[in-house]
Amino acid sequence: MTDPGQEQLVEAAIRGDREALRLLWHTHRRWVAAVLLAHKPRHAELDDLLQEVAMSVVAKIGGLREAGAFKPWLRAVALNAAKTAARKRASGTNRVLRVLGVTEREEDQAAAEPGEHPVAVAEEGRRLMALAATLPDGYREPLLMRCLNGMGYTEIGQVMGLPETTIETRIARGRRMLRELAEQSGVDAGGEGAQAAVGARRSGGWRGGENERKQVSHGQH
Amino acid sequence: MDSIESRRVVEPVAEMVSGEGDADERDVLITRIINRDDAVSWERFTEAAGREPGAWRELAAAQRNHAMMCRAVLREVRAADAVELPTHSAAEAGASIATAWSMRLSRWGGWAVAAAVTFAWVGTMIRAEHHASSMTAGPTGEGWIPVKTADDALSAYRKLGLDSGRVVGEVPDLVMVDSKPSGTGQGYEIVYIRQFVERTVVPDLYRFSTDERGNSVPVRVSRPGAPGDGL
Numbered sequence: 001m002t003d004p005g006q007e008q009l010v011e012a013a014i015r016g017d018r019e020a021l022r023l024l025w026h027t028h029r030r031w032v033a034a035v036l037l038a039h040k041p042r043h044a045e046l047d048d049l050l051q052e053v054a055m056s057v058v059a060k061i062g063g064l065r066e067a068g069a070f071k072p073w074l075r076a077v078a079l080n081a082a083k084t085a086a087r088k089r090a091s092g093t094n095r096v097l098r099v100l101g102v103t104e105r106e107e108d109q110a111a112a113e114p115g116e117h118p119v120a121v122a123e124e125g126r127r128l129m130a131l132a133a134t135l136p137d138g139y140r141e142p143l144l145m146r147c148l149n150g151m152g153y154t155e156i157g158q159v160m161g162l163p164e165t166t167i168e169t170r171i172a173r174g175r176r177m178l179r180e181l182a183e184q185s186g187v188d189a190g191g192e193g194a195q196a197a198v199g200a201r202r203s204g205g206w207r208g209g210e211n212e213r214k215q216v217s218h219g220q221h
Numbered sequence: 222m223d224s225i226e227s228r229r230v231v232e233p234v235a236e237m238v239s240g241e242g243d244a245d246e247r248d249v250l251i252t253r254i255i256n257r258d259d260a261v262s263w264e265r266f267t268e269a270a271g272r273e274p275g276a277w278r279e280l281a282a283a284q285r286n287h288a289m290m291c292r293a294v295l296r297e298v299r300a301a302d303a304v305e306l307p308t309h310s311a312a313e314a315g316a317s318i319a320t321a322w323s324m325r326l327s328r329w330g331g332w333a334v335a336a337a338v339t340f341a342w343v344g345t346m347i348r349a350e351h352h353a354s355s356m357t358a359g360p361t362g363e364g365w366i367p368v369k370t371a372d373d374a375l376s377a378y379r380k381l382g383l384d385s386g387r388v389v390g391e392v393p394d395l396v397m398v399d400s401k402p403s404g405t406g407q408g409y410e411i412v413y414i415r416q417f418v419e420r421t422v423v424p425d426l427y428r429f430s431t432d433e434r435g436n437s438v439p440v441r442v443s444r445p446g447a448p449g450d451g452l
Contacts (some may be wrong), residue, residue: 018306025306033298046450050304125293130287146256147291148298172248175255176356178290179282 021061025054028074031145031159035078038141044085052081071159097177131181132174137175142167163175245274251283302431307388363367 006027012020029050036049056077063072132140142160145151153164153171159166226297253262270276366377382388392415399412427439 022306027234029301029304030298033301037297038292047300047304050301054304055305103369122293125289129293129297132290144294147294149286161275164423168249168252172245175252175283175287176245176248178286181277182282182286 001122006070007067010070012066013061014067015212016062021058025057028071030150031146031155032074032078034143034144034148034151035075035159036082037129038144039079039082039137041082041086044082044088049078049085051082052084053078056159071155072161075159080162110198127185128178128182131185132178134181135174135177139170139177142170143178144176145169251280254280255284255287278385302435317378382417387419389418389420390398394420 006024009024013024028077033046033050033054036046036080039048040046040067051075057074061079064070132143135143142156145159153167157164157167162170222333246356247266250262250266250269253259254266266276266280270280324341366373366381368374368377379391396414396416397411398414400409402408403410418452426442429437432438
């Protein structure tokens with residue numbers, strides 16, 4: 001961590017300053033959610049996992065030894081929550097009632113381009129996210145985090161403990177894999193043209209996506 | 222702030238992709254255009270696409286994928302905005318389960334039910350409003366159930382609720398939230414949550430959303446297929 005203001009906040013939080021910890025949580029909780037999204041089992045609810053991470057942060061922050069290690073520590077807390085959820089059997093009693101409300105539909109409407117059906121746009125986004133979930137760990141996590149405003153390569157690298165160049169490479173490859181998966185599964189991301197391009201690329205001099213997916217799935221995470 | 226992105230203008234692609242072995246130059250350029258939309262990346266991409274025109278379609282697909290997926294991701298991660306840290310004392314006291322439950326219940330509280338649901342407890346007697354004929358007449362008359370203990374009251378509630386349709390059932394698992402050795406020196410005292418599933422009908426249903434200023438506001442949930450419904 002290079003931001004001295006953040007580091008001071010972390011030090012204060014370690015000493016037991018509740019307000020400092022609250023500010024830190026507010027600053028970082030969205031990327032924590034992205035990490036959870038990248039690693040959580042399908043049956044687990046994101047907000048339940050976030051609650052568990054919040055609990056662990058409060059309970060364990062006092063044990064953090066280096067303020068500069070806060071981001072990777074927070075990521076590790078999130079990963080543990082996701083792994084614990086994966087070990088648990090999905091329980092129907094923990095489900096929270098969910099309804100597709102007006103707000104979501106209004107957001108879908110706003111996200112759609114002229115001529116696009118808002119529900120179709122939202123559905124396509126969900127399908128792409130589901131496809132991204134099949135990417136190797138080390139690729140889907142930076143890919144999802146990059147969607148958040150303010151999460152550049154530096155910050156993603158700090159969270160994941162990787163060089164910025166590695167983050168850029170993984171995002172570039174991850175996007176290519178996603179493009180190829182979308183084409184294979186028929187998600188209309190770019191239409192026929194995009195499919196033709198991906199096909200041409202496979203037969204040409206570009207490295208094949210499938211082989212690379214197999215290779216990175218044992219990856220450098 | 223983001224040093225890679227700030228260096229990008231002057232740094233050749235070949236030097237940028239050495240982190241994990243060679244990466245595809247075109248993939249990196251596409252990613253840079255999506256992330257930053259800078260002139261240098263556009264220039265290099267245009268040059269590459271001149272040799273292989275399919276690159277334009279790849280760029281279009283990548284941009285669209287990114288936009289679509291990120292909308293979905295952003296919508297999901299917004300759940301984090303509603304998650305606050307629990308109090309130190311609760312967490313440090315090891316009452317994590319209880320707090321987690323209270324937090325979960327507070328989220329359920331976000332569902333505002335317009336109808337008033339009233340529980341009327343009159344002394345130790347519960348009025349049997351429905352299916353009185355199925356009840357045994359109590360000492361105080363038809364439709365009244367004698368209740369002397371908490372277990373009696375619970376049994377009466379369960380029986381009447383099931384008969385009337387209000388109670389759907391009881392969740393079989395009890396959730397233990399605390400335990401300690403009992404004061405008598407024998408056994409343990411446990412605190413647990415017992416859960417019943419109920420059903421009711423309400424005229425309107427609301428969920429909490431946030432307005433443009435981030436304030437929590439109730440939003441009416443539309444009935445599927447209702448006149449004027451957007452779907």
